[in-house]
Amino acid sequence: MASTYTNPEYPYRRSPDQDATQPVHHQVIIVGGGPAGLAAAMDLALHGIDSVVLDDNNTVSVGSRAICIAKRTLEICDRYGCAQPMIDKGVIWKHGRVYFGEEQIYEFDLLPEQHHKIPAFINLQQYYFEEYMVDRCMEMPQIDLRWLHKVAEVASTANRAEIVVDTQDGPYRLSCDYLLVADGANSPIRDSLGLESKGQIFEDRFLIADIVMQADFPAERRFWFDAPFHPNQSTLLHKQADNVWRIDFQLGWDADPEEEKKIDNIRPRVEAMLGEDQQWELEWASVYTFRCRKMDSYIHQRVIFMGDAAHQVSPFGARGANGALQGVENLCWKLAAVLDGRAPASLLDTYDTERQHGARENILHSTRATDFMTPKNAVTRLFRDTALDLARDYPFARSLVNSGRLSTPCTYDDTPLSTPDRAEFSERMRPGSTCLDAPIAGPEGRQEWLLERLGNRFTLLLFGEVAADARQQLEAALASLDREGHHTRALWVLPQGQHAGRDNEVVDTEGVLAQRYDLRQGGVYLIRPDQHVCARWRTLDPDAVAQAVHRALGKTLAEEQAA
Amino acid sequence: MSTLITDSNFTDADAFYAALADVHRDRSDAESAAINARLILLLANQVGNQQILEQALAIAGQVHIKE
Numbered sequence: 001m002a003s004t005y006t007n008p009e010y011p012y013r014r015s016p017d018q019d020a021t022q023p024v025h026h027q028v029i030i031v032g033g034g035p036a037g038l039a040a041a042m043d044l045a046l047h048g049i050d051s052v053v054l055d056d057n058n059t060v061s062v063g064s065r066a067i068c069i070a071k072r073t074l075e076i077c078d079r080y081g082c083a084q085p086m087i088d089k090g091v092i093w094k095h096g097r098v099y100f101g102e103e104q105i106y107e108f109d110l111l112p113e114q115h116h117k118i119p120a121f122i123n124l125q126q127y128y129f130e131e132y133m134v135d136r137c138m139e140m141p142q143i144d145l146r147w148l149h150k151v152a153e154v155a156s157t158a159n160r161a162e163i164v165v166d167t168q169d170g171p172y173r174l175s176c177d178y179l180l181v182a183d184g185a186n187s188p189i190r191d192s193l194g195l196e197s198k199g200q201i202f203e204d205r206f207l208i209a210d211i212v213m214q215a216d217f218p219a220e221r222r223f224w225f226d227a228p229f230h231p232n233q234s235t236l237l238h239k240q241a242d243n244v245w246r247i248d249f250q251l252g253w254d255a256d257p258e259e260e261k262k263i264d265n266i267r268p269r270v271e272a273m274l275g276e277d278q279q280w281e282l283e284w285a286s287v288y289t290f291r292c293r294k295m296d297s298y299i300h301q302r303v304i305f306m307g308d309a310a311h312q313v314s315p316f317g318a319r320g321a322n323g324a325l326q327g328v329e330n331l332c333w334k335l336a337a338v339l340d341g342r343a344p345a346s347l348l349d350t351y352d353t354e355r356q357h358g359a360r361e362n363i364l365h366s367t368r369a370t371d372f373m374t375p376k377n378a379v380t381r382l383f384r385d386t387a388l389d390l391a392r393d394y395p396f397a398r399s400l401v402n403s404g405r406l407s408t409p410c411t412y413d414d415t416p417l418s419t420p421d422r423a424e425f426s427e428r429m430r431p432g433s434t435c436l437d438a439p440i441a442g443p444e445g446r447q448e449w450l451l452e453r454l455g456n457r458f459t460l461l462l463f464g465e466v467a468a469d470a471r472q473q474l475e476a477a478l479a480s481l482d483r484e485g486h487h488t489r490a491l492w493v494l495p496q497g498q499h500a501g502r503d504n505e506v507v508d509t510e511g512v513l514a515q516r517y518d519l520r521q522g523g524v525y526l527i528r529p530d531q532h533v534c535a536r537w538r539t540l541d542p543d544a545v546a547q548a549v550h551r552a553l554g555k556t557l558a559e560e561q562a563a
Numbered sequence: 564m565s566t567l568i569t570d571s572n573f574t575d576a577d578a579f580y581a582a583l584a585d586v587h588r589d590r591s592d593a594e595s596a597a598i599n600a601r602l603i604l605l606l607a608n609q610v611g612n613q614q615i616l617e618q619a620l621a622i623a624g625q626v627h628i629k630e
Contacts, residue, residue: 368577371584379587379595383580394622399571400580 004212004242004283005127007059010134012148014169023162023173026052027339028180031151031189034061035126036182036307036324038133040332042080045142046456047336047529052174053143054165056150060130063284064210067123067240068318070407072434073325074118075451075531082136083118086129090122091239095220098401100388102228106398110406115512116437117449121406123219123240126321154179154189156301178335179303182324185291187309193300197312199293199363203253204374207260207287209270210244213280223403225373225388229272234373234403237273244283247273250374257287290314292363292370298352306331311359316369316404319362326409327355333456333529337553342485346561347554350417358410365405372402409434412532416557419526419535419548426518435531438513440493440506450513453506456529458488458549462540463514464495464521470540477542486549488526493519528552567618 017024028044030037033055041051069086077083094110112120137143152171153164161179164171181189190197222237224230233250240246249269251260259265263282270280294311298304307324331351337343375381390397411432412418418431429436438450453459466474474490481488492505493513500507508514517525517536526535526548535548550556573579586602587595607616 365577368581372580376584377587378592379590379599380584383583387580390622394569396569396571396573399573399576402577402580405577 004244005125007062007127008131008134010058010145010147012058012168013146014167015144015146015149015172017174018167018169018172020172023175025160026050026174026176028052028178028335029054029161029163029174029176030180030182032182032184032307032309033057033130033134033145033147034182034184034307035066035130035133035321036309036328037180038130038137039076039080039325039328040180040182040306041137041143041145042082042133042140043329043332043456044336045137045140046080047333048142049332049336049339050142051144051180052176053137053145054149054151055145055147058147060134061126063286064125064127064240064244064246065286066126066129066315066318066321067238067246068121068322068407069124069129070121070318070322071116071118072407072409073322074122075437076325076329077133078118078451079456079531080133080136081139082132085132085135086124087119087122089128089132089241090124091219091241092119092122093219093221093239094120095218097220097222098388098391098398098403099222099224099227100385100391101226103392105388105392108398115439115510117439117451118437121318123238123246125240125242125244128241129321151183151189154181154192154303156193156303158301161302177302177339180331180335181303181305181309182307183309185308185312187305189303190295190305190309193303195295195300195305197293197295197310199291199312200367201291202289202314202370202374204370205251205253205255205257205260205287205289207249207251207255207266207269208285209247209249209266209282210240210284211247211270211280212242212244212283213274213278214243215245215278225384225403227273230269235273236403245280251287255287260287261285288315292367294356294359294363298355299348304331304335304348304351310355311362313359313362314366314370316373317362317366318404318407319366322407323358323362326358327351329530330355330358334554340485343553344555344558346558350415350554350557354412354415354417357412357414361410362407369402369404372400417528417534417552417554419544419551421536423536423538425536425538429517429525429533429536431533431535433533435527435533436516438508438516439510440513441500441509442506443500443503445499447509448506450506451531453491454527454531456531458486458529458552459527460488460490460545461493461517461519461525461527462490463493463508463517463519463523466522466540470542473542474540474545477546481546481549486553488545488549495521526552565612565614567615567622 028051030053074083097107150166152166162175219239224235236248238246298310313319334347387400524537534552
């Protein structure tokens with residue numbers, strides 16, 4: 001097999017905790033050093049919360065596995081400080097072709113919207129994604145990353161979790177305020193606590209053949225329904241970094257996974273597809289089946305589940321790791337606020353409600369893609385083939401063709417943390433939405449991006465001029481929030497053509513911010529620490545701002561529940 | 564003259580397709596055929612305009628079944 005990547009080996013290190021006579025207590029322990037666990041450690045570190053990360057292995061992902069990293073994931077990673085190496089290494093693509101039988105039925109350009117710092121998505125092998133996260137974690141003094149420390153036992157009470165960790169030096173005990181569990185789809189901890197992830201198993205098998213080749217075709221996504229070289233099944237070709245190409249062959253439920261993984265069986269499939277003259281070498285092969293399932297609740301006393309352990313989707317639409325990171329950023333600011341005593345513990349319940357909604361949406365999209373690709377009966381096969389046939393000439397049918405939709409972050413429409421709109425606004429940035437980026441300029445015309453300025457704290461975006469007395473009242477309201485520990489930053493956005501004078505002033509240089517946020521003179525947005533909108537007004541009312549901050553911290557909800 | 568819309572006009576194409584698959588779930592061939600016929604008549608009435616219906620019929624009639 002070819003090898004473009006050598007897995008790093010992170011050494012086992014003995015922790016002083018292993019020599020302690022009593023179990024050492026930590027605020028947060030994270031189980032699993034995959035995308036969700038590493039992201040949680042970084043997110044908490046940026047909130048000033050220390051964590052211990054325990055991983056039973058000593059390296060990053062073996063095999064390329066998840067390869068599509070969506071924009072929101074990269075924006076989150078940019079906040080953590082590890083997006084740039086991903087973007088530099090990843091393959092940016094925007095062109096796709098869809099084939100049905102012998103023919104290309106259409107091609108598309110994603111034509112991503114201009115004026116965003118981060119591309120719509122990149123293709124990058126999971127091992128690089130994780131390696132760059134590990135590199136960043138190692139720079140953060142708040143993170144204590146322990147490789148080859150395997151959690152063997154977990155017990156939770158109402159106010160702490162206790163664990164036993166196995167190592168080559170023998171077992172040791174730890175306790176923590178919160179145990180964040182990201183130990184994968186088959187979560188041993190979930191099982192050991194008698195908890196379940198429930199859902200649907202899809203009776204189908206797929207072969208991934210990642211091959212290395214110098215190909216003269218561009219970095220585009222090609223998808224075949226019923227290809228002549230692979231009849232009655234779907235095939236996907238996608239480019240990754242290092243000239244590695246992902247080929248994903250649908251095999252059907254009757255395929256024998258062990259047989260199909262053999263190079264002697266893979267070779268004829270790839271040759272039929274690429275021709276016998278194309279030079280290539282196999283880098284990694286895997287036969288997978290998948291399920292769409294989730295836990296009824298991600299929170300079990302002081303044990304909180306994240307990532308695939310909490311919710312699992314089919315790979316079509318890239319919603320596994322991408323969905324995991326949206327969940328992590330949802331959880332971590334809340335956990336930091338609760339640990340700092342700034343919010344009631346019930347705020348954490350909204351991680352469950354908001355991300356149950358996210359998981360349902362992700363499962364819905366990935367199930368629909370799966371159902372389109374693999375019709376369950378004769379009539380849905382007829383509809384699918386008819387949609388594909390019509391798609392050649394009639395654009396409407398292309399909107400029905402579903403080989404996986406791009407992963408986009410969900411909007412928390414019904415969350416109790418949002419303050420409902422009182423005024424008329426466009427739908428796009430309604431409360432619960434993820435903030436969209438926009439180019440801005442800081443003092444001295446410095447080019448910046450809105451999301452960089454939002455960071456991970458409550459931010460109040462104020463657009464244009466505000467009357468002097470309202471400004472004074474606002475400063476008093478923000479000072480009062482500050483005294484309560486709810487630091488909320490004001491960011492004054494000046495219209496095009498003006499100049500930022502102070503550090504908390506920026507200019508909407510392209511007019512894009514006002515347009516995306518439907519902002520007019522005097523308009524105000526309150527942004528949560530996870531960069532979701534939680535309230536907006538046409539005019540500034542400092543009391544309403546303070547109330548909205550309290551609501552977003554779960555205080556209003558806690559009072560209502562107590563009443 | 565009225566023209567058949569051939570660009571996408573769905574408010575939510577994926578949701579429609581999923582609902583279409585659902586209505587056919589666990590149905591016999593005869594039931595599915597009847598469901599399709601009923602659906603066509605309902606939608607044809609919704610469209611109403613004869614010129615548009617005839618354009619749709621003309622496209623629908625261009626089938627090439629491989630024997």
